[in-house]
Amino acid sequence: MSPNTKMTITEKIISAHTETEAVQPGDLVMAKVDLALGNDITAPLAIDIFEEAGAKKVFDEEKVVLVCDHFTPNKDIKSASQCKRVREFATNTNITHIYDGGDSGVEHALLPELGLVLPGDLIIGADSHTCTYGALGAFATGVGSTDLAAVMITGEVWLKVPESMKFVFYGTPNKWVTAKDYILHTIGDIGVDGALYSAMEFTGTAVTALTIEGRLTMANMAIEAGGKCGIFEPDEKIDIYLKGRSSRKYEKFTSDPKAEYIDVREYDVGKIQPLVALPHLPSNVQPVDDVEDIPIDQVVIGSCTNGRIEDLRLASEILKGRKADSNVRLIIIPATPMIYRQALNEGLFEVFLDANGIISPPTCGPCLGGHMGVLAEGERVVATTNRNFVGRMGDPKSEVYLSNPAVAAASAVLGRVAGPSALGL
Amino acid sequence: MKYKGKVYKMGDDIDTDAIIPARFLNTSDHEELGSHVMEDYAPDFRGSVRAGGILVAGRNFGCGSSREHAPVAIKVSGVPIVIAESFARIFYRNSFNTGLAIMESPEAVKGIKKGDEVEGDTESGEINNLTTGEKFQAKSIPPFMAELISDGGLIPHLKKKLEK
Numbered sequence: 001m002s003p004n005t006k007m008t009i010t011e012k013i014i015s016a017h018t019e020t021e022a023v024q025p026g027d028l029v030m031a032k033v034d035l036a037l038g039n040d041i042t043a044p045l046a047i048d049i050f051e052e053a054g055a056k057k058v059f060d061e062e063k064v065v066l067v068c069d070h071f072t073p074n075k076d077i078k079s080a081s082q083c084k085r086v087r088e089f090a091t092n093t094n095i096t097h098i099y100d101g102g103d104s105g106v107e108h109a110l111l112p113e114l115g116l117v118l119p120g121d122l123i124i125g126a127d128s129h130t131c132t133y134g135a136l137g138a139f140a141t142g143v144g145s146t147d148l149a150a151v152m153i154t155g156e157v158w159l160k161v162p163e164s165m166k167f168v169f170y171g172t173p174n175k176w177v178t179a180k181d182y183i184l185h186t187i188g189d190i191g192v193d194g195a196l197y198s199a200m201e202f203t204g205t206a207v208t209a210l211t212i213e214g215r216l217t218m219a220n221m222a223i224e225a226g227g228k229c230g231i232f233e234p235d236e237k238i239d240i241y242l243k244g245r246s247s248r249k250y251e252k253f254t255s256d257p258k259a260e261y262i263d264v265r266e267y268d269v270g271k272i273q274p275l276v277a278l279p280h281l282p283s284n285v286q287p288v289d290d291v292e293d294i295p296i297d298q299v300v301i302g303s304c305t306n307g308r309i310e311d312l313r314l315a316s317e318i319l320k321g322r323k324a325d326s327n328v329r330l331i332i333i334p335a336t337p338m339i340y341r342q343a344l345n346e347g348l349f350e351v352f353l354d355a356n357g358i359i360s361p362p363t364c365g366p367c368l369g370g371h372m373g374v375l376a377e378g379e380r381v382v383a384t385t386n387r388n389f390v391g392r393m394g395d396p397k398s399e400v401y402l403s404n405p406a407v408a409a410a411s412a413v414l415g416r417v418a419g420p421s422a423l424g425l
Numbered sequence: 426m427k428y429k430g431k432v433y434k435m436g437d438d439i440d441t442d443a444i445i446p447a448r449f450l451n452t453s454d455h456e457e458l459g460s461h462v463m464e465d466y467a468p469d470f471r472g473s474v475r476a477g478g479i480l481v482a483g484r485n486f487g488c489g490s491s492r493e494h495a496p497v498a499i500k501v502s503g504v505p506i507v508i509a510e511s512f513a514r515i516f517y518r519n520s521f522n523t524g525l526a527i528m529e530s531p532e533a534v535k536g537i538k539k540g541d542e543v544e545g546d547t548e549s550g551e552i553n554n555l556t557t558g559e560k561f562q563a564k565s566i567p568p569f570m571a572e573l574i575s576d577g578g579l580i581p582h583l584k585k586k587l588e589k
Contacts, residue, residue, distance in 0.1 A: 041494075042492065042493070146578070160567075193438070281438060370448065389440045
């Protein structure tokens with residue numbers, strides 16, 4: 001077979017993990033998995049299935065990662081039992097990468113930080129936001145607990161090779177416009193099922209200019225458009241990011257110039273304004289400056305989307321010398337212990353405490369209405385998280401407005417949904 | 426398999442937080458998960474679908490989180506099949522893996538109203554609205570997935586493969 005010169009990065013990575021030289025969109029393949037991930041919600045179910053299947057050993061003790069992060073520090077007896085189950089399973093099967101307690105953090109912030117995710121990897125996670133790792137040039141997708149159980153046993157997963165969509169970002173962003181706004185703009189454009197079953201490939205000078213953290217934010221929300229993965233071609237920034245994090249070898253795949261896409265969209269980021277996704281879909285996007293006076297009760301800055309150091313720095317730029325409105329609970333959640341320490345050392349905690357902010361330990365917590373900031377009936381939150389579905393962060397009659405960290409911080413100060421421009425910034 | 430029942434209808438983009446809110450995910454107990462199905466989103470759902478009811482929904486059913494608890498909760502609540510215009514990707518996989526029958530047909534969804542008596546045949550892909558007499562054809566399932574179903578799900582399928 002002659003080499004296929006029309007392949008996307010996604011097709012190349014999947015091919016490299018199968019016995020097929022060149023997979024095509026629509027092919028159903030068995031692929032070898034480099035890393036399998038479960039958390040305190042999805043892993044217990046997977047462990048039940050693993051044991052019911054009669055399995056005793058995981059396929060590779062180094063390649064299964066278990067992170068207790070959703071309801072941790074355990075919010076109640078049932079959650080504690082779930083984490084206990086995960087911990088005991090890890091001990092019994094000699095799994096190396098178990099995170100629960102002081103070394104744990106929000107999984108999709110934690111794994112790249114620990115160097116567990118590398119370009120060219122094929123990663124399966126029982127969490128929909130596993131797509132985050134595409135930022136590093138890996139193929140990563142979310143599955144359910146049964147799929148995770150099967151991968152833990154066999155080290156393989158069945159996949160339908162997705163078609164690819166290309167999103168080209170060019171131009172120079174305006175002040176306070178971030179990677180979060182790029183992805184919200186994209187979801188607003190194509191809708192919450194606009195990329196259903198497809199790989200979303202992000203490219204162009206404006207994403208090349210992004211930091212790895214910004215790219216993680218964008219890939220994270222591919223699932224919010226229904227995407228199977230969000231992916232970036234790895235560049236030299238990746239090599240710099242990975243230095244000192246991992247000694248494992250990696251291959252940087254890129255898309256062929258003649259690669260085929262079912263859709264190509266181009267966005268001038270200079271035309272994107274700081275955005276907010278109004279309840280109750282991430283596609284319900286509007287420039288924050290067009291939003292009328294909507295009073296809020298809470299602000300959450302954190303999560304696998306925007307809980308990294310860059311996000312906290314951005315929030316602190318706004319919050320420095322200002323205070324959260326007296327009607328707003330401002331909750332800040334550094335996503336990992338390392339980010340927590342960094343924020344502390346950089347003096348960001350001083351800024352947040354002076355602003356009457358509540359600093360939470362690393363957890364997914366309020367993003368999914370778990371704990372550490374659940375909403376009452378009728379309450380509204382501006383959150384840097386990824387979903388604003390009905391009842392996502394608490395009572396079914398509460399409301400979630402999604403934004404970048406600068407908009408969230410400005411909203412906290414003003415007590416309403418508002419961007420930095422409303423503060424004269 | 427053939428499934429017959431009275432229809433409960435829902436709209437587009439029904440997400441997994443609507444199917445089962447995350448606050449109930451601190452357990453893996455199937456019965457307990459089923460007792461909270463659609464609790465916030467459609468509190469009358471559980472009461473109105475007697476065992477054997479059929480859920481008919483619009484586009485992108487099951488979008489959002491990867492929680493397998495969602496298809497499990499629907500199935501345990503007594504609804505063995507969902508017919509939708511389209512399914513979110515992870516929910517689609519999870520349904521096959523957990524044995525919740527699903528059929529995809531935009532035409533059928535448009536031609537079925539709440540309370541209609543409907544029969545779905547997952548083998549032939551035929552959806553029959555017994556109330557109106559209208560018939561629809563669901564999108565076909567890839568052979569590999571049909572094999573998964575006939576083996577009883579992903580884990581029995583793997584066991585069969587391992588035994589070979």
